[in-house]
Amino acid sequence: MATFKASSASSFSSSSSSPFLKTTVKSAQKLHQTSISVATNSPMRDHRVRLNKRIDSPTMIRTNRMKEDADNSCLMQQLHVIMETVADRVEMHKNIGEQRNNWNHLFLTSVNGMTMTAATMAGLAAVSDEGSALLALKISSTLLYLGATGILIIMNKIQPSQLAEEQRNASRLFKQLYEEIKSIIALKKSTSDDVKRIMNKVLALDKAYPLPLLGAMLDKFPKQVEPAVWWPQQHEESHNSRYVMNAVENGWSQGLEEEMRDIISVLKRKDDAEYVKLGKIALKINKIFAICGPFFTGLAAIGPAFIGSPFFGLGPVFFAVVFGSLATIVNTLEHGGQIGMVFEMYRSSAGFFRFMEESIESALEEEQVQRRENGEVFEARVALELGRNPSELRDLAGATRSRNPNTCDEFASKLF
Template sequence: MASVVRQLAGSSLVLPAKSRSRGRSGLCCRANLRGVGGNSTSTTTSDQRQLVSSIDELTLARVDPVAGAEDRVVIGTGDDGATEVGKLRAVAEAAADRVQMHDIIGRQRDNWNHLLLHSTNSLTLAACVMAALAPASTSLLALKASTGVLLASAAVTMAAVNKIQPSQLAEEQRNATRLWRQLERDVRATLALGASSATKDDFFQEAMDRVLALDAAYPLPLLPGMLEKFPNTVEPARWWPKKNPARHSACKKMSSNTRHGARRASMAGDNGWTPELEEEMRGIARVLKAKDEQEYLSFGKVVLKLNRVLAVAGPALAGTAAIAAAFIGSGDAGTSWASGAAILGGTLAAAVNTVEHGGQVGMVFELCRNVTGLYRKIQDDIEDNLDEANVERRENGELFETKVALQLGRSPSDLRQFKGMASPSFRDEDIRNFAGELF
């Protein structure tokens, strides 16, 4: 034990001189060690405990987390790299906050859909029962007035609910929550990689563009700013930034020889891109545009027309029933006709309201828009990579192929069947299979 103490005492145990307090603790440690080493012949249990305590203090001083945090703060002061990291952290925090906001609002609007559906149907059916009992009741005036008020309230409620489409609003918020989570994961993954300041600066601008695009695509406020629920034309949802016009026009102006001749001759295996992979991507983009996107756009137009008809029919039937209720008791023939019309109109209004909001027709339309937007985004990603003349600046070809395959619900080997569809001689009418298998 004495020899061990002498070795420790003679070795150079130097503490990081970050602060005076830590320097004094280091001196105390060396003093304790020397004291134990000087009395090597009478090493007792208390001396051993003192040695262990001194070594523990030395270890804690070296790995002090507070001191490490202080070091990081000092290094980051006035450093451009730390500024860019701070910007990206701000984007990540904003994305996390948007996730919570959209999630909360989505749950709230989904509750709106269920509560308003059941409340409106309860008003309508209660009015129908009163209209049936009114002709034979002694309190005809009270039942007649109650029937009219309930049916009028149901008509107004249906018109308001059909205008905002709560099921469609809830679907918007669900999709927005997923996309904001994706943005947050991308930003935090970039921070974890520790890229250079220039790369972080480029990614920060891209992240800011994505933030603005998401805010525009899925607004939080209900009025004003709500997306049009009955648009004149059905367009895919767009939640990603638009292309840079200057860069896109410059790429388009490049000659065909530069893009497909000399570059392709030396491109074999460069960054994972090959001529076969390029043809494969062009074929996928063509199939997505000609088949998958058009299929969901057509289905979305049908759903929109159905939703528009139901949105008008429900309040109209309820309003007609309310008017008919006003004539209950005006005569023998009139009483029978008015009561029957009120009952029939109210029942049909409740049925239409159930089909529209119980079946969540607005949510189905929004789902079609979002799926079409996903296919449009894949097309834009493919075009962005193929328009980039410098292969090294593209995303890795093999990685990009895997991403596209996963987004379409296929394996990378399945995508090779679309290579021949990029040829101009291949007609759109000859395309039989869809590119996407996930939706």
């Protein structure tokens, strides 16, 4: 019996170690792993994953939309704040412009009245025989001339007519900015770049047309005449690569780009240079008048002090009356003719042409054509701002290109 058990055990162990059994065990293990893998990647699991995505996707979309709406709402609030500030600037510049225009009229009327009154008193003092009356007329005439001289020095320093023109320009430009912000809000499509750009425009206008007189007032007699600059300056690195346009894209073509470059050359060579030259002429005339006015009233103030002296005869009367009349004429030409306002008008006109040049250059330097303003719209806007229609603008560019640019005498603008 013991022998049979031992033989059975040995036969079982030898059969379990046979190759067939090993192959069977390995096949069973592979089948088990395959069943696990199939269960893992079954269509039911894919359905559950898709179902979870369907559940999560609307939530993520709502979250993103809420975030975008919050950001857009914040940007709109900022734009509304800027728009309110711009509207306030418009009223401030308008009111201060009217005030400074009144200064010009009141100061001119007062100075001319004082000058003519002083000249009349000097003439009466020459024919007066009474000592007390003669002294009173002499002192009054001298004081009036000195007072007129002091007022003229202040008046010529601040140039009220030029100040009024600055505020009128600022009010007009702030109104343009107000309408631009209004359009952005109406479209309900704004970005942080729009807010930053408009903020820079507001600060640039504040710098170009300051409200206070002391410390921030623009120099009324600059050493060098430069066009007015009221837009933020762009300091961007120039790109050496150029975009080659083979067809019309976003309204732009090679021909339109060449046309715009020709317009820039005309603006620089003719319009900009012409108004800078006119500004220099107006500045020289204003300087001469600003010096002569107080000088003549100062000379006239010397005359009454020596009226009645036997050593000078009629010389003091001549000084008092003639130089007083000359001062009245010069002051009327300077401030009545508003030479300071004319200078500012020329300077602002040159600035307008400089702004046109930089706007066109900025559009041409944008290599991504889709980011530019539509070419046809841009051409129409440039033409209207220069007082032309698009066909006239193209004719001007063609004439400039066909002839020597230096021999072309036509100006780009028909507006000024």
